[in-house]
Amino acid sequence: MSSYAPRELPLDIRLMQGTSRALFRLVALGCVFVVAHWLMQRGWWDIRAVRLQGDLQRISPVTVRAEALPQLQGNFLTINLAQAQRVFESLPWVRSAVVQRLWPMQLAVTLQAQQPVAIWHQPGSAPQLVNAQGQAFTANLGEIQGLGLPQFGGPAGTSAQVLQMSQTLQPSLQEFHLTIAALTQGGGGNWTLQTRSGLRIDLGSAPDSAATQTRLKQFLTLKPQLEARYGRAIDSADLRYPNGFAVHLQGVDLPGMNQTTDKTTTSQPAGRKD
Template identity: 80%
Template sequence: MSSTAAHELPLDIRLMQGTSRALIWLFALGCVVAAGHWLMQRNWWDIRAVQLQGDLQRISPVTVRAEALPKLQGNFLTINLAQAQRVFEDVPWVRTAVVQRLWPMRLAVTLQAQQPVALWHEPGGATQLVNAEGQTFSANIGEVQGLGLPQFSGPAGTSAQVLQMSQTLQPLLARAHQTLTTLDLGSGGNWRVQTRSGLRIDLGSAPDSAATQTRLTQFLALMPQLETRYGRAIDSADLRYPNGFAVHLQGVDLPGMNPTTNKTTTPRPAGRKD
């Protein structure tokens, strides 16, 4: 039939022919997709091995394989790498995971371990660990008992703030040969620190202020003189006073000490009016 004759066909016939051709193409495409899906699901593509690499000092390969591999979904072609990454990052001690396909039929998983810097306690919560970025994570606390990690505590979501404060205070304490072992942020915003020697210091609500850090430095400088003078160790100090501090000796209470004159003074809390 000539092209001229074809154009002379009634409209409904031309539409029917076009629809038929479209259905044939759709059917062919569906067959290709179905065949491709069938082929992708064959056990030819099953993952044969998972290669673990990276920081494995704290991360147990046995634990990773036991906890992560059963949760992986799909084969070498169909596995969702982003989802697999989250599965590996749910394993204790894993901070980040990078998952890649390796031919033939293998996965390469590069793991980065958490670096614990402190224990973390918050009201109503189980003990966790804090990493170097201030993030909390769960792990077997018994694995870090010999590391001498400091203990942080505070309201939920404040672990990064407490870590940052510890990094501010530790250099000041180190000048007096003191080491921070406990740092607590109270629900009212009050900060308390304890050192390895057992010294407890109440810093108030603004320990990162220049005035509070000056009082802390002055107190630590005067502490050996006070202990020598009274023949007793200082077990706690209250630095919340604007012009001095109050100390407590083992078995004895002392009035406030003015760091600028070295004379005792009656302490007055910040904000109090006579």
């Protein structure tokens, strides 16, 4: 009985065979890739429709078709959903968008619209709107006529701070049946408030402080008495005094006296402004 041991191939032949197999696999993978790419580019994968859903009260489908759809790149298989989301979020009145593939050959786009709460004025820039999150955004202001939105103003990047301040001040005003018509943070940090009745109030640099809140309530409490005393309405008040406030009467002009007709103390004689 004899045994046969297979003869080991030389190293160069083994290397050649290994290289041949590797090249064959690479060519096969390349062919698969080319065929797959060719199939993915065929017209039968084209997106047939874009289904809009969500909050569409101010978002026009006509605007979406005209401005967003031409920017979408790729077909049902190749479209970049993150890039498509950015395209839809760049549209007027769109705060956020979620884009999903929907079989067969459709996109489902869920839109969340901006909710305007105020008109924003920033020095050196065109008016914008402020949403419920305090973010400034650009839209056609003609679309919000009749909503009676308050006017906010301040340096760049402070829209959220102004919105928060308005929410802090409104409860104190509401006790006296007043509503904010305008709230502005000046370049020096001083805040100015105007109510819908036309009353202007200078609040100083810390309108949300306990001291200023106390002076505001004291002024609004004494306001009817002061108006009765002088027989005129108060059209502005300055609360920047540490222990009192100054008021200006409607229709009174006193040159050289800063148009202030009365300075009322709340506990002791008023000192300097804050």
